[in-house]
Amino acid sequence: MKRSRIILRIDATYDPLVQEGEAVTKGQRLCDAPETERECVSPVSGSVCSIHFDAEHHELVICISQKRAE
Amino acid sequence: MPDAPKTYIAFLLIAILLPLGVPALSPATETGKQDDEVLARVDNNDVSFYQRPASAESYPQIDGTNVRNVILMIGDGMGLGQVTLARIKAVGVSGKLNLERLPVTGLVRTHSADNLVTDSAAAGTALACGVKTRNNMIGMIRDGTKYQSLLEAAQAKGMTAGLVVTSAITHATPASFATHVRSRNTEDLIAEQMVAAKVNVLLGGGRKFFLPASGSNGVRKDNRDLIDEARQAGYTYVQTADELQKAQAAYVLGLFQMSHLTTLAPEPPLAVLAKKAIDLLQGKQTDASTPAKGFFLMIEGSQIDFACHSNDALACVRQTLLFDQAVEAAVEFAEKDKHTLLVVTADHETGGLAIPSGNIRNMNVKVAWSAKGHTATPVPVYALGPGSQAFGGVYDNTELSAKVAHLMGIETWPQPLK
Numbered sequence: 473m474k475r476s477r478i479i480l481r482i483d484a485t486y487d488p489l490v491q492e493g494e495a496v497t498k499g500q501r502l503c504d505a506p507e508t509e510r511e512c513v514s515p516v517s518g519s520v521c522s523i524h525f526d527a528e529h530h531e532l533v534i535c536i537s538q539k540r541a542e
Numbered sequence: 543m544p545d546a547p548k549t550y551i552a553f554l555l556i557a558i559l560l561p562l563g564v565p566a567l568s569p570a571t572e573t574g575k576q577d578d579e580v581l582a583r584v585d586n587n588d589v590s591f592y593q594r595p596a597s598a599e600s601y602p603q604i605d606g607t608n609v610r611n612v613i614l615m616i617g618d619g620m621g622l623g624q625v626t627l628a629r630i631k632a633v634g635v636s637g638k639l640n641l642e643r644l645p646v647t648g649l650v651r652t653h654s655a656d657n658l659v660t661d662s663a664a665a666g667t668a669l670a671c672g673v674k675t676r677n678n679m680i681g682m683i684r685d686g687t688k689y690q691s692l693l694e695a696a697q698a699k700g701m702t703a704g705l706v707v708t709s710a711i712t713h714a715t716p717a718s719f720a721t722h723v724r725s726r727n728t729e730d731l732i733a734e735q736m737v738a739a740k741v742n743v744l745l746g747g748g749r750k751f752f753l754p755a756s757g758s759n760g761v762r763k764d765n766r767d768l769i770d771e772a773r774q775a776g777y778t779y780v781q782t783a784d785e786l787q788k789a790q791a792a793y794v795l796g797l798f799q800m801s802h803l804t805t806l807a808p809e810p811p812l813a814v815l816a817k818k819a820i821d822l823l824q825g826k827q828t829d830a831s832t833p834a835k836g837f838f839l840m841i842e843g844s845q846i847d848f849a850c851h852s853n854d855a856l857a858c859v860r861q862t863l864l865f866d867q868a869v870e871a872a873v874e875f876a877e878k879d880k881h882t883l884l885v886v887t888a889d890h891e892t893g894g895l896a897i898p899s900g901n902i903r904n905m906n907v908k909v910a911w912s913a914k915g916h917t918a919t920p921v922p923v924y925a926l927g928p929g930s931q932a933f934g935g936v937y938d939n940t941e942l943s944a945k946v947a948h949l950m951g952i953e954t955w956p957q958p959l960k
Contacts, residue, residue, distance in 0.1 A: 484851050485661035485677060487894075487915035503915075506656060506677075523914060525851035528801055530662075530714075532851070532914055
């Protein structure tokens, strides 16, 4: 199995609906941000490897680790 | 915090994951500290800069209703949890921060027009203009109608005005007081409107939004140099603490970082910025040939929010204490002046900070975060000065704006921009 990481950015106003270590499925909603619904959906299945705050852009940076068959 | 030692980062992780074991702060008893001493002691996550209030008694109320000056202080993301944690760590469970010593207290609801959880743009607009708007929008309601801010109303009355923050000066909260844009993210446009607004004192970060992309570090795609344009419009431009202390002009633009402030030396701490802004704005009132018309000053502790988004309890304490140090400076002025209304509040709470348990003997506390985003819990308001009794109770953030406007003698509020 190979692992790749997907980075998503969401407006930090809205609390993420997932936590670090949590499994996510493709299409799962990651936050309740009304203005950015498309950006708030996981594009892949995997697990949340980290959630960090980016003060520069007032965003939460969500890292999703994706398992892929080689 | 890229410069922080590895040991500190490790300690931070432990502090977040385990019950917080921050050593109680040593009580500071010195008095009469000079600004440069304060400045030199602000470093990393050290909070020894904080001078414990001499008393836990409320500040004496200032009677009367004649409001000449207004100082509105906003702790971004500062809920009761943040205040309580900072108090316990800095002055003990029975002590009081300076902001807690203000004689009038209340609670403010913060929801925006479209969401139970507000962002700083909608909350800033509610406080500045007295209207609810959508998250992300600044100085206007949902249909795009622009509303006058308290700062703009003050200017219209001939008062001087200032904005002092530890974020970029183009960030959502300061922007709400001097600009009108559909998106808080258009910081280049906000910078342009900020300079055009002729606010007397602008102190904070965000230099890159004023500089052309063709130069080093600037991001302006229109390649305008707003710092140069500000100079030509009469501003004195400063970017260091020394330059700021020497500045004596009617218009001062201080941009101390490309982006947000570091809140570390050699930058001037928020209290020093606040004192200087008051001096500058007050200085313009001392011309004996014209009657004083007063000033409006908004001071924001911007980075309480940053710390709480990161669920970083130590940084939250430090940022709240830096803000409280600025409150002390504002109180000092208000007590002498007798005609200054001081209102301290927050735009929203960040992080859902709670203190589920702690040791009352050594003040070690467990900190629990329920969110990485903002929350809908009401935020505290503290007030001092003529008319400050109006700020007791539980009310909406737009009402806070209306109360300030009323005390400034503005008859109709909110007011669409003409």
